[in-house]
Amino acid sequence: MAADSYHQTSKIQIAVDCIIFGFDGAALKVLLIKRGFEPEFGKWSLMGGFLMKNETAEDAANRVLHFLTGLKDVYMEQLHTFSALNRDCAARVISIAYFALIDINEYSEQMQRDHEAKWFPIDDVPGLIFDHNLMIAKARDLLRMKVASHPLGFELLPEKFTIPQLRILYESIYATTLDKRNFQKKILSLGILHRLDEKEKESSKKGAFLYVFDHVKYNRLQSGELKFI
Amino acid sequence: MAADSYHQTSKIQIAVDCIIFGFDGAALKVLLIKRGFEPEFGKWSLMGGFLMKNETAEDAANRVLHFLTGLKDVYMEQLHTFSALNRDCAARVISIAYFALIDINEYSEQMQRDHEAKWFPIDDVPGLIFDHNLMIAKARDLLRMKVASHPLGFELLPEKFTIPQLRILYESIYATTLDKRNFQKKILSLGILHRLDEKEKESSKKGAFLYVFDHVKYNRLQSGELKFI
């Protein structure tokens, strides 16, 4: 840092934007809102907000996420900081983008109405304001990279889930199909799932066993890196 | 974003910091400077600077890097944005950190003296100002992740390099040892190196063949992801 610039005010504003992913059992989705103020009133947008003087960017992202979803303690990770000169047409604003993974079932209809929010399939996102489409593309890439080796997929599912649900989630994230025998074998061989004595019977007559992610076993591994796919 | 805050001035300053990696043939190193102004005068630090109104963060990072090293067109990538409330003891400053890979031979002695800069082995970095040690740790993790599947290692070597040099580089980055037969087999099987009819004879009597990275062949692969290690 050059000493002479230390006390200058940058006059550049700082925002955070949240890419919120959810999974409805069939497709990976992102939560978007219809923007309620100028500029770009009425257009679809990511949820965001300005960084306040007394909060970190993580705090701000959590504040925004909580405001939109009512949820706390959500899995969230910094994605990238976007600083193109004209990315926001109204002012010079840089945006620190975060991506979050939530269980779509915990996001209420009420919240959806309150904020004019809507879930869009990741492959069918409309044209968004500013560089928000770019943010989503980047978030999807990072999500793909992370779920291949970290236990994040579970964040998008209910606490109890079935192996077929998990497989369809991975298929949605990677836009591919996976062999169900090989998938089940590999996932179970990681030794981080615990099978319950309950079955989920919504999607089939036979019913599929429910599993929970076993944090204790996962932490014992301490390699941090696994191969989910 | 909340409409009412759109026109407020954040009064938070924005800086960039550069984690500059180099490789001297034996160890992975980072370039640090002795800070020439308050606060924290005389302490070791990463090179940084404030973001100017009319430049992107990438521009600023390149400006800082060019100022310190005289180099342009350097491999550089955004690492993370650090926004802890008291990370800079003098003011509220958030820092967008970048990591850069340079060929250590292109960094002149003269530049080193001009800026009171010094290369430190990655495992022997002194206590730095603010959160700069954290930045370096995070940069090393990202470097490890990236070089496993992307052709970045070459950025740290001269244009012409030998396979043993490349292997020692990977050994330094991962703090491990690699079997030279397996390494050579794997690297050459990627099909992205071109062997020259020259040998490098500094480090052995027999001499080792020089190779260059073949961008054309690499781009033809278009998978983007390889397995270097």
Place this chain on the structure above:
DNA sequence: TCAAAAGTGTTTGATCTACACCCATGC
């Protein structure tokens, strides 16, 4: 002639892929 680093192949075990049938149940 010897010291120092370069170069090279094979065997073994592990992992990945492809693939098809029976099971349990609600209708």
Place this chain on the structure above:
DNA sequence: GCATGGGTGTAGATCAAACACTTTTGA
């Protein structure tokens, strides 16, 4: 009793890991 999705095993191919000797040449 039949349609629907759940659950399971094996064989072949590919990939990763371990491992030791010969070559070159400057000193």
